[in-house]
Amino acid sequence: MATGNGTTAITLRGLRKSFGDVPAVDGVELDVAEGEFFSLLGPSGSGKTTVLRLIAGFETPTSGTVTLAGEDVTRRAPFERDVTTVFQDYALFPHMTVEQNIAYGLKVRGASRREQAERARAALASVRLEGFGARRPSRLSGGQRQRVALARALVVRPRVLLLDEPLGALDLKLREQMQTELKELQRDAGITFVLVTHDQAEALALSDRVAVLNAGRVEQVGTPGELYESPASAFVASFVGTSNTLTGRAAELIVGKPGTFGVRPEKIRVLDADGEHDRADHSAVHGTVADAVYLGDSTRVVVDTDAGVRFVVVRQNLDTTAADALALPGSRVLLHWHRRHNVPLSQAT
Amino acid sequence: MTKAAGMLHRSPRLRLALLLAAPLTWLVVAYLGSLAVLFLSGLWTTDPFTSDIVRSWTLDNFRALVTTEVYRRVALRSIGVALAVTALCVVIAFPIAFYTARVARPRWRPLLVVALLTPLWASYLVKAYAWRVMLARGGLLDWLLTPFGLDGPGYGLTATILVLTYLWLPYMILPIHAGLERVPDSLLDASADLGARTARTLRTVLLPLVLPSVAAGSVFTFSLSLGDYIAVQIVGGKTQLIGNLVYSNITLDLPLAAALGTVPVVVIVLYLLAVRRTGALSSL
Helix, strand or coil: CCCCCCCEEEEEEEEEEEECCEEEEEEEEEEEECCCEEEEECCCCCCHHHHHHHHHCCCCCCEEEEEECCEECCCCCHHHCCEEEECCCCCCCCCCCHHHHHHHHHHHCCCCHHHHHHHHHHHHHHCCCCCCCCCCHHHCCHHHHHHHHHHHHHCCCCCEEEEECCCCCCCHHHHHHHHHHHHHHHHHHCCEEEEEECCHHHHHHHCCEEEEEECCEEEEEECHHHHHHCCCEHHHHHHCCCCEEEEHHHHHHHCCCCCEEEECHHHCEEEECCCCCCCCCEEEEEEEEEEEEECCCEEEEEEEECCCCEEEEEEECCCCCHHHHHHCCCCEEEEEEEHHHCEECECCC | CHHHHHHHHHCHHHHHHHHHHHHHHHHHHHHHHHHHHHHHHCCCEECCCCCCEECCCCCHHHHHHHHCHHHHHHHHHHHHHHHHHHHHHHHHHHHHHHHHHHHCCCCCHHHHHHHHHHHHHCCHHHHHHHHHHHHCCCCHHHHHHHHHCCCCCCCCHHHHHHHHHHHHHHHHHHHHHHHHHHCCHHHHHHHHHCCCCHHHHHHHHHHHHHHHHHHHHHHHHHHHHHHCCHHHHHHCCCCCCHHHHHHHHCCCCHHHHHHHHHHHHHHHHHHHHHHHCCCCHHHC
């Protein structure tokens, strides 16, 4: 609980949800701290959006409980929960102006006309859309709609804000800009954010903690650093960043003991086949370069090792150039890395 | 052959002309042409002794429409019936369409829509006479209502509205169904999420979004009711509407019948203009 102030905002216990006989969420246990930026990360079909919808109250769980700030809300309707959502398609009301959209939650709560107008205007300013209040959502760009959706959800000052892949529809530049804004908004508002995403880079960049979901279950919960540096399973290792997985005979040959191990591509050095290297505390394997892709700041080298496993290595272009990358394929190399980068993985999936 | 195809490809105007020539001819000659003839024949008059048409221009028929008390009452009554039928159709169609478009399992929805359309497979006359039998003194409706101390409506204005509502209901359900189906679930979720109870979401989000569909359906029910002359003859008793007034005059005084016939046309044009302001025509 990196920045949480100690109390729990959301508690999920034994949460299950099946559609027909297909389990979408299969026994999820989670604790999200007050004020935390928490992400649910997983591939499509992992159940992350269903978990979000269960927290918001759009779905009722097959079994298990949802607790918000100590109160069991499992059987409560969405309008009885102190939670708001930013939807993937933004879900702005097309027949209302931007200002009416933002004021909707206040109006429903019976705020005075004046308070509605004042707070809506302040919310518009907080997402830097002053002067857009009279427009219809259809006359806004994707990024602007995204901000209106954020302002509409935040203006009612919920205890928890849920975000369902909110940046998925934006182009790369805008996405990076919105990531920064999201983080700032969360810091300023001090509200618990729960973000659903399939983009591991986004989850790592924004979150205090991340839960990795796979097939309706939580594979691992941890800080971005924990997930990346000590993934608990082969799934987490390959989903969060990329990883070379060693198992069976290859593990025994290279690591020197049986089991399953992951090695991150950027931890590995590419040396000449007969190069000098430190044998103590290091793992090493010979191989032939199958392919080398020049990426500007780095070169991705694919090596078929003599242990029978294909390795991917990312080499920073500190002194090497595009010409060096072109010359690599077909040559014999030695891959070399410190033993501590051999991360033992449980073979759960 | 290839040469012709190439020419067509290069000339979009020729393509359009070939595509639309036949339907446009039909539309202009048969459709707008007959409307023009209707209006023009309203300007003729008849010989009072032989009932033969006299092709001299006069505004007498249209003047009679405005000045004669009976015609004014019949016109207003017809508009009232059309409005009542439309209102009843909206009230009945909305819950049905809500069920078929949003509540029923998605698998069953197309089947339900087909089921709603089945009354359209039977002949109009068969259905109208079926109602005549049900509405008869001592008929099904009387029999059903007697235990509650009530009588059936019998033949008359109420019966006409009832039967017209039954006849045109599918034309109201279909557009509302389509409109409700188009509303994304996320909008309703968002409304609840922001604290609105179900009734509120219905009123402030769902209804405004399907209003154009309701207006589109009302164009059907309103104009079909206004133009009808058969149902009122079968179950209307002595009720006079524009439709059967035209029908009863057509052999005796064709120019007057034509003048009467322009009344629903004008009313419907006015109605369409009013509906257009809701933006419903773009969703038809």
